[in-house]
Amino acid sequence: MMKATGYGQTTHKGTPWLAHRLAWVLDGAAIPDGTVLDHECHTRLREACAGGPACPHRRCVNPAHMRLITRSVNALAGNSPHSDNARKAHCLRGHPLEGENLRIVQKKGRAPSRECVTCRRQRNRASYERNDERTKQRERYAARKQAQEDASPGE
Ligand SMILES: [Zn+2]
Numbered sequence: 574m575m576k577a578t579g580y581g582q583t584t585h586k587g588t589p590w591l592a593h594r595l596a597w598v599l600d601g602a603a604i605p606d607g608t609v610l611d612h613e614c615h616t617r618l619r620e621a622c623a624g625g626p627a628c629p630h631r632r633c634v635n636p637a638h639m640r641l642i643t644r645s646v647n648a649l650a651g652n653s654p655h656s657d658n659a660r661k662a663h664c665l666r667g668h669p670l671e672g673e674n675l676r677i678v679q680k681k682g683r684a685p686s687r688e689c690v691t692c693r694r695q696r697n698r699a700s701y702e703r704n705d706e707r708t709k710q711r712e713r714y715a716a717r718k719q720a721q722e723d724a725s726p727g728e
Pocket residue numbers: 614615630633634635638
């Protein structure tokens with residue numbers, strides 16, 4: 574469904590959502606208070622795209638094309654110190670960089686960096702699932718080989 578503003582509108586668990594915001598949240602990210610989701614695919618083409626309800630980017634639901642910016646920055650559509658502060662208070666995907674979600678990473682010879690625990694966990698899970706899939710493939714291959722050997726005559 575399309576709203577008059579040009580944004581996609583959808584419903585998730587009985588709650589109305591703007592489609593791109595829902596895609597972002599279902600991707601495991603968050604939208605903290607005071608921030609808005611900006612369509613980077615539009616921002617990049619700002620000169621070519623007139624924007625407004627006819628803007629095709631408003632319908633884009635690819636989380637990789639979005640980024641969080643603070644409301645005031647969105648209004649100014651520029652780079653102000655606000656966006657830097659917002660980046661410090663939240664990770665790129667909007668999780669709060671504080672308390673239990675904040676992890677300080679100290680690498681040798683580098684300045685300590687702040688890392689989002691939620692994003693780290695999601696990255697680890699993704700790589701675990703990839704490894705798991707590789708293990709299963711190896712097992713399937715070994716089982717197939719074994720079956721072939723069992724079926725071959727003469728032993
Ligand atoms: Zn896009």
